[in-house]
Amino acid sequence: MRLQEALDGRWAHVRQAARDRLAGGRFVAVPGETIGQARARVTRLLRELPADLCAAGFPAEYGGAGDAGAAVVAVEMLGFLDLSLMIKAGVQWGLFGGAVAALGTRRHHDSFLKDIVSGDLLGCFAMTETGHGSDVHRLQTVCEYDPDTESFDLHTPYEAARKDYIGNAAQDGRLAVVFAQLVTGGRGHGVHAFLVPIRGADGEPLPGVTIGDDGHKAGLLGVDNGRLSFDHVRVHRDMLLDRYGGVALDGTYSSPIDDDARRFFTMLGTLVRGRVAVGGAASSATKEALTIAVRYGETRRQFTAPGRDREVVLNDYLAHQRKLTIALATTYAFTFAQDELVATLHEVQSAAEPVDEHRQRELESRAAALKAAQTWHATRTIQTCREACGGAGYLAANRLPGLKADTDVFTTFEGDNTVLLQLVAKGLLTGYRDSFGSLDGWGRTAFVAEQVREMVLERTAARSLIHRLIDAAPGGGDERAFTDRGWQLAMLEDRERHVLDGVIRRLRKNSATRERPFDVFNDVQDHALKAATAHTDRVVLEGFVAGIERSADPAAHALLSRVCDLYALSRIEADKGWFLEHERLTPARAKALTGIVNGLLKELRPQMTTLVDAFGIPDEWLASAILREEPRRQEEMASGS
């Protein structure tokens, strides 16, 4: 069965190259290191990674492969090996190098990209400040142009404005892309990015630069996160990354985009790749945890049962299947949705001409939705896998503690998930129009017109296929089988539309009745977040459906189809309160749904290991002691008793 081929998707060749070229245990995380050991090892390994694979996003002339999609997929693959190394590579090539490439112009590229790609010049992406992480529009670092010296003055006015949590800052970075409020001629032009040397060749901070260390973290010990403060540091005029805004010698500001906020969000939009990569790497860690828990659950036995000679293997228990198989199905769904997202990213970022704004906004919204969904799924699922392995799951040698601790921050970095879902909701409400303002209480959303939602609800890939499936069978909900794909799609689409209608209705009403403008939005915040998750569920299911359609192998197609049933129906089951409340399910049908899900779990029981094997994670990458030890122990016990 060609299941792995279906999962490997469009960049299968990159995945296979990673399996081959990063084979063995050399790049695999090492449990129990001190922070010093972890940082030293990861810094060393970063330079040993094949740049043409891991930095594939850069143009070939600078050492890359000019393949944006491949770059994201390579980072996803590093997620199987060592999440510190993945983040370190992501900081160097994705955030730092990516910002130089996307926000800089030819002279920056020619001066720096080659050394960035080769790893000879390590750098930082210094956006987040201690006081502002989510609302980056309001960063407090100031960079003011002085026409007399023809240079900028970069300054941190108070502690809350220092750059914080910056990867590569505490130990390795020599150059930083620093985001700061650009001021010239006494006037602010919003946030811009500057290339700022922070360390000399001796590794010491340069004059005026103060570097702090974020110290011990929950995980990612191999990443040297730190803090940067600037005391009136002089920055050469050439070091403004000026693709979206430049300052002439006399201090005159010019930009192809007039509005400050709109310009900044356009700049941010070019950096979407990091968010896409984090979602994908979160799913890599999830796949690794599931592979460990499912394989362990296939050998580990506990409790006797009548009619069984030996104790029962954990995977035979319904409660275990409820934990692991549903998480597996969800992970499959995300894999296909992520593959589609990477393809969209690749298409947008490889286009000769800038793509239209609608397409760019759609990419950002999908990236936000899938990043939030995949990272929360990782946090929950790795936790579940840890628990499913009992005490063994708590030992560092069995890998799960590292996966959990390292991915934990994924839910709040590269965009806090709750904030990201708000952005998704805002996009849904405004139909991607007029979405460049800050999250200013959503006051403007009250003016949203009905018709813009048509655009939002546009179906994803394989639009005609999904259209056909939904319209395939006549009749209402109760006449269609639970496993009718069209019914599943229609349920999720209908929920999204209905929730969105409700949010709009309430916002309109609130605008007229609430005394405090803040309450207009805040009163419906939970409802708006629900719109975003309902939207995400629908997009993910459509991605899964389209992915199955691409699978040519009949056996793989059939199995994927059952997994897709489990994904769709478990999502509906998880929110059956909503479907009942809105009379989309009758009580009798809602009760029956639980039986259908349990039936699917039973049907998929023999396929649990097949499903994790198809993730294609080399044994040496798994590096979990129990996978070697438990089968031997069970044999000893069986023969010894």
Next chain:
Amino acid sequence: MRLQEALDGRWAHVRQAARDRLAGGRFVAVPGETIGQARARVTRLLRELPADLCAAGFPAEYGGAGDAGAAVVAVEMLGFLDLSLMIKAGVQWGLFGGAVAALGTRRHHDSFLKDIVSGDLLGCFAMTETGHGSDVHRLQTVCEYDPDTESFDLHTPYEAARKDYIGNAAQDGRLAVVFAQLVTGGRGHGVHAFLVPIRGADGEPLPGVTIGDDGHKAGLLGVDNGRLSFDHVRVHRDMLLDRYGGVALDGTYSSPIDDDARRFFTMLGTLVRGRVAVGGAASSATKEALTIAVRYGETRRQFTAPGRDREVVLNDYLAHQRKLTIALATTYAFTFAQDELVATLHEVQSAAEPVDEHRQRELESRAAALKAAQTWHATRTIQTCREACGGAGYLAANRLPGLKADTDVFTTFEGDNTVLLQLVAKGLLTGYRDSFGSLDGWGRTAFVAEQVREMVLERTAARSLIHRLIDAAPGGGDERAFTDRGWQLAMLEDRERHVLDGVIRRLRKNSATRERPFDVFNDVQDHALKAATAHTDRVVLEGFVAGIERSADPAAHALLSRVCDLYALSRIEADKGWFLEHERLTPARAKALTGIVNGLLKELRPQMTTLVDAFGIPDEWLASAILREEPRRQEEMASGS
């Protein structure tokens, strides 16, 4: 308002003594230590703890205070300081010392308890094996009596039978309570406990004893978990802890309890204190995390809003309240339920005569239910608090990573939560009768009679109060207000009864129709677990209601009453699918419920910090850098802008 007094409950004096006697930062967890540093510090501090407080459970003649309840509460208080220290104390005085006290007889007490209480003799509780953690009935270590040498031969037949995850084993323990299958005259008598010296005065393992180290774990680095194997180790006859079964010189076995399984579960029952303490300590960690997140959320600002001069504080966002205030209300509920559980434990274990079996079984069931509920709540809530603090929540200096990593194993040790909930379900099904068999596919449950459930559904503390509340208002569900306590209680009681009825009906049907006996139970496993959680919700709500009744201060009483509304209604909201499916809520009423919960959140918004202050955690114990730093930074920003 005397809110803290209500929360401190019956053992308020113990809580206050802990605050006074363990004041300052001396016993507080230290982030970023190596495993060696952590172990050395915790071992040193263990000996510095006041034994009369922390080992209060032992008789005064051995240095304790003869107060079982105080012992549990003291361990809960250690949970605020350092979870490694709490576990280390729990292993020494709760598990190891507790087993000597409960399973040994006078000669064991006189020989060992004084040194155990003082900390001069450190020891292990060696029950769990690599191959059997949940099903301890089937431990594989063997201890066979040899009448010729008048001693036992203790042996580990294969690796799966080695003792594993044993606290105090890797470094400190000199003596171990080892659980093993007792064999005499060629016949097995089930699992018994033996006192076995494992290390000499020089710290080296004794002959025949192999000691391994579990190494790096996700957390609890200060606890030296290890492995013990025995190669035909000779154990003196006197070292059998023989309260429940003895071996005469000639090898004749005698016991006050005939049935092996029943005897073993009686022995286990005496050890329930550890499970109660773990649930309580999990809630301590939860309270600490909530205190940090709520106080941070009260000063931290992010995003502007129309009509607001400054950026909005996080606690003002509905989504933040949804995360934190509901978790707070649940934590309040558990506090009162735990206080009641400790009182029951105290009463049962302090009784001059053995209490009746029903009371003992009820204690075990409640302990299992509340341990599972509180530890899962801790895992979820600490995660939520970490995310609510963003990047700052990921830094070790802000405490949350340690709380998360240390408590992570609580959901699977001292009884795996899923297995515990099965025990609760089994107890519900059999009405605590006939519950001594192993979890053998639950074959026997099919014979359960209807009437036994009457006993199970007996109301908890303040039975007459709850009876009165439920019967207070006439009319069906739809006529009663959401905040009518009687309606809330009736909803949870009705759900428990109905789910249980369903499980029994399905088990009966399955017994008649399923070909494979294993499927009889396994098919309804999820349904049985739901019965257990429905039961837990009901017991917890009743405990909360009874606790409020005890509060004499009108202001505290009124606030607690609103918090209780939030707890009850958020539980109903979380499971509204069930209530709709079973037509206990109409769709209109279910929709209204969300508005009611949001209204409660808004009403309680000004009380968020009051609610965490009442946990009474000294500032020096919180040891979270952001609580000091964030207010200062916000001031700087406000004055600097």
